[in-house]
Structure formats: C-alpha cells, structure tokens
Amino acid sequence: MKNVLVIGAGLSGVTVARQLAHRGCRVTVIDQKNHVGGHCFDYEDSTGIRVHKFGPHIFHTSNKRVTDWLSRFTEWVDYEHRVVAELKSGEFVPFPPNLNTMKFIHSDDIINTFYRPYSEKMWGVTLEEINPNIFHRVPMRQDFEDRYFPKSSFQKFPKYGYTNLVSEILSHKLITVKLGTPFSKEMMFNYDFTFNSMSIDEFFDYKYGMLPYRSIRFHHKVYQVEKLTIFPVVNYTNNSSFTRRTEWKNFPGHGFNGDLTLVTEEEPCDFRDNDFQRYYPISDPKGENRILYNRYKSEIPSNMVFIGRCGMYVYINMDQAISSALSISQKVLLEWGAV
Template identity: 30%
Template sequence: MKKVLIIGAGPVGLTTGRLLAEEGYQVDLFERRDHIGGNCFDYHSAAGLLCHKYGPHYFRTNSDELLAWLSQFSDWIPANYHVRAKVQDKFVPLPISLATVEALKGRTFSVEEFEHYLAQERVAIEHPQNAEEQCLATVGRELYEAIFKGYTEKQWGISAKELLPSITARIPLRFNRDIRYPSEKHQVMPAQGYTYLFKNMADHSRLSIKLNQEFCLSDVRAVESAYEFVICSGQLDQFFEYQKGKLPYRSLRFEEKISESEFVQENVQINYPNDFDYTRTVEIKHVTGQQHPLTSVVYEYAQAEGEAFYPILSLESLALCDQYRELARQEERAQCPIYFLGRLAEYRYFNMDHVFLRSIKLVNQLLNKEIVKV
C-alpha cells in the first residue's frame, strides 16, 4: 500500500491526511502535543465551559467550496465577531470605519466627512519604511496613537518603528458602519467546536495518529524508505535541528477569570492599546453559542518565551528563514520528497481558511487531479 508520513496534527496535517487516506494512502501522522487540532484546539473546562486553548479562533472564509468540504465534518453556527478597542472610557469598533470615528468623536460622520478627516490626518509618506510610517500614511496620527501604536508595541515588544511595514500593511478601512471584524463572506463557528470537527476529520480507517511524538529530519531519514513522500507542518527551524539558528517567534500568556454571570463583556474581544499590560480580553462564549450559567474572560499578555505563535518578521529573521527555505527546497527534490506547508513550516502567519485551502491544493497537485475543487 502507498504510505505517507505527515508531521503535525493541525489543520494542515489533518486536511492533507484525510484527503490522502480517502485516496487510498496509508497515512502515519505524528503530533508532538497530546492532542490534535493544532492551535485551533478547544476543550471543555472542569466547569464545562468551551475554551480555546491557544487564543480565540474566528473562522471566516470567502470560499463556498471550502465551507462545503468542511461541512461533512461539522455543522456551523453564525458568529458575531465583534471587536472593540478601549480608548480612554470609550469602546470603539474595529476595524476602522465610520462607526469607529463616530464612537471616538461622539458625533455622526458622513462618508465625505470621514474622507476629509483622513485626508487631513494622513502623513504624506510615499514609501513607508516601517509599521509606524505605514499607519501614519493610512489612517493618520490620531487614530494611530489611539488604536495602533500601543497595541502593536505591546504585541511585538519593540517599537513600531522597528517593525516591517507589512505588519500593519493591510489595515482595513471601511466607509460604512459594518462593525463585523472580518470582511469575509462566511463568518461562522463549528457548532460543536473545532476539536469535534478535527476528530471527525481524523476518523478514517487509513489515518493513524500518534500523539506525543516529535519528528525532525533525522527521524524522517530513519523511516523514509517506507514512505512515498512526507508532508511537514512542523516548526521549520526545529525540524532541521536548528542548524542555521533559531527563528524568532512572539508568544502569548493567557490568564482566565471565571465569573458567575452569563456575560461580562459586551462583545467577544476588547483590545487594550493603552494603559494595561494585557493586549486583549476575550469572552469566547459570545461566539461559541454555548448556554452556560458561568462565563470566562481570558486576558492575553504578549511575551517572548513560550509556544511559537507569531513569526517576528524583520530583515534578519527573513534572511535566516531563507536559509531554511533553501534546505526545504532541497528536501522537496529528494528521492522521498518532504513538502513543507503551514504556519510553522513556512514561517508565515496564515488564517485557518488559507491553510485549509493550501492543504487541499497541495494534495490536488501531488496526486495530479482535482480531488476537491477549490
């Protein structure tokens, strides 16, 4: 039987594993944690509350085909992904829209007034060289200082002047009063949670998962003769045993407070750009749809140490990453090729829908047929 080795049981590992198992491959999947689902993992606490272990995960996509494919593993509920930033004593909706300036200024704005305001505030910087310049050129100094500066610096632990402009390059600006945080067509939650969805995806007779097992290149070398190819969604530098050095990541610490009330916050997420050590508070119950007499609010603190969450993109880290990418390209051409895919293996931030789509496309490409049309 054709055999495939997959590293990492997150969205990439499980999507590729499932598709290949359906196509007749025996799939051996190795995961270093004691659970599947990658960073999307959720669980029920001792009190029975549905919690997102690695930070809140809001599913959204523009792809009808992806949603249809995922729907064989889960039902969906609509989700109100509403995010507000606390600026002094006001809670202003994000991303920036008419509703944001109205909440900030305490009066209504027409589209023309908003455009006029932005035109006056924007700093003329033709080619922004860092995240601060990027924001100043897009939204101007007042909104940058009220909403972005403190948040970005807490999140990354360095001045916004030292961050690449790409970090804030895609700040959405809306000239309407749509206060939904994402812009995608579908904004939904798996009705019974992400782990339920991933368990169903993993439920296939030819898909075997071994937990608590880390795999690096030397482990692959020892077994590769048994496999046709390998898909690695594990951490790039760690997979190559840090031979070029460590890729920098930003991490998070979570502090949970349980309250004996149905809700504490007005909406799922509040950002704290100023005044507090934490960056955001999340009351996930607003979007899991769970009925429960208790609620949990998670306080998020950005930190240097801990789980690898966000690649810290700088000229140095990208140069180091290029060296690893070269090693990865060599492995892709080897007799038993290793394909690198996903947020850890590519050292890039991806939303879930992007990794699902990229996983499906990789399998279509490897098998040279359109198993799932996306």
C-alpha cells in the same frame, strides 16, 4: 498504496491526511501534543463553557472550495465577528476604527491609540519596525461598517467545536493518529513520503540559525458574575502587557453559566520565553527571515514537503491553511499518478 507520515495534527496536517487516505494512501499522523487540532483545539471547561485553548479562532473565508470541503465534516453556527477596543475612559468603540470610533478619538490619534500599543506588544518591536503588510489585515474604515471581516462571505463556527471537526476529518480507516509522539528523523525511514508542519529550522537542527516567532501566554480567569460585557473580544489600548481579552460565553454555541463567566487574556512574548510555542512567524520589512527560510527550504529532502504556518513560515488564516493543504496534497497525488 503509499505509506505516508504527517507531522502535526493541526488543520494543515489533517487536511492532507484525509485527502491522501481518500486516494488509498495509508497515513500516520503524529503530534507531540496530547490532542488533535493544533492551535484551534477547543474544549468544554468544567464551567460548561467552551474555550479555545490557544486563543479565539474565528473561521471566515470566501473560498467555496474550502467551505464545501469542511462542510462534509461539520454543521455550522452563524456568527459575524465584531471587536471593540476599550478606551482609557472605559468607553467601548468599534475596531478596526470606523466613523463611530472617530466620534471618540480624533483621526490624528488613531494610530497611537489603537495600532501602536497593540502592535508593539504583539510583535515586540516599534511600530516603525513592523512590516506594513501586517496593517492591511485590519485597515481603518471611512464608513460605519463594524464587522471585523466584512469581505468574507462565510463566517461561522463549527457547531460542535474545532476539535470535533478535526476528529471527524481524521475518521478514516486508512488514518492512524499517534498523540504525545514527538518526531524523530528515524521515523522517515518507515514511510514513502512525509508532510511536515514543524518549524523548518527545527527540522534542520538550526544549523543556519533560528527563525524568530512570537508566542502568546494565555491567562484564564473566572469571574463570579453572569457577564463582564456583551462583547466576545475586547482589545486593550492601555500600556499593560496584555493585548486583548475573550469572554467565551459571548460566542454563539459556546455554552452558558448564569453564575460566572470565563475570560482569557493574552500576553504576547518571544517564543523562546514560552517553551518554544510558535504562533506567529515574523514578517520583517527587509525580508531577512524569509531569506533564512529559503536557505533551509533549498535542502528539503525529495520525499518531504513542508506545510502550514510553521512549515512554510507564513502568517496565514485557517481557510488559507486548508486551501494550501488541499493544493499541496493534490499536487503530490498527481505526481504519484493517484488522481
């Protein structure tokens, strides 16, 4: 029986923990936060409305392996994500831009209306300095498709929320969870192996320099009206510091309150200006950040593997994080002869 430490109770960490426990490993999961779920943590507000503390998380995938695995731990609520952008005129138009959008904005103005203001606020640099691969996530359309993830065959919410889903994954007799527990290197001596989802430069005490991240400040507001709009997510095209707002009750299964509505606005910033809360690794066009990551990667101890967005310094979705964690845990178990 291997004795394993998992650093981080986000989706990557809990997936690894469950897979290893299923194969007879004794697993301890630690997290410096006081809750499980990492950045997909959600909760029911005192208003009776469910909120995703770290911004809206929309589960979508075409990876059946991932959906089959997750469905062991949750039921689902159907949902197809649609986003609108609010123009200066007050009109709401589909985003990513489609042919309906172009009834309001000329095709020559699409970049400067939608992509430039949002992206420059999001990444903190000019549009020309952003890796073009970022735009492939939300391409312009030459049809009337208005779904945000039209290529994903599975789009749903976990019926009882992400926190419940993660708690179910961790519900195993060989898994111990310790919250409010920061990692220290001395812990590793008590375990045979460590799966690490912390930022790799932090683990190595930034000896080669600090990897940059973007972060988000979340501003929660209550309005004394039943609803502001019918839209769950509205992107801004203005010059304010905010990129978008989420009106939580407009998501299915997220509660209802007829007297008020709960809205969250997002304000991107450098992670150093937000208590080192890391959300988005930065993919620069020249690849310098990846070079720095690989320099750290070359020194990873033989009894450790890094996982997740921060551990691998990659901008991946929830399904990709789970798929990667399933593959990594399978590889390690094979090496141990435990499969």
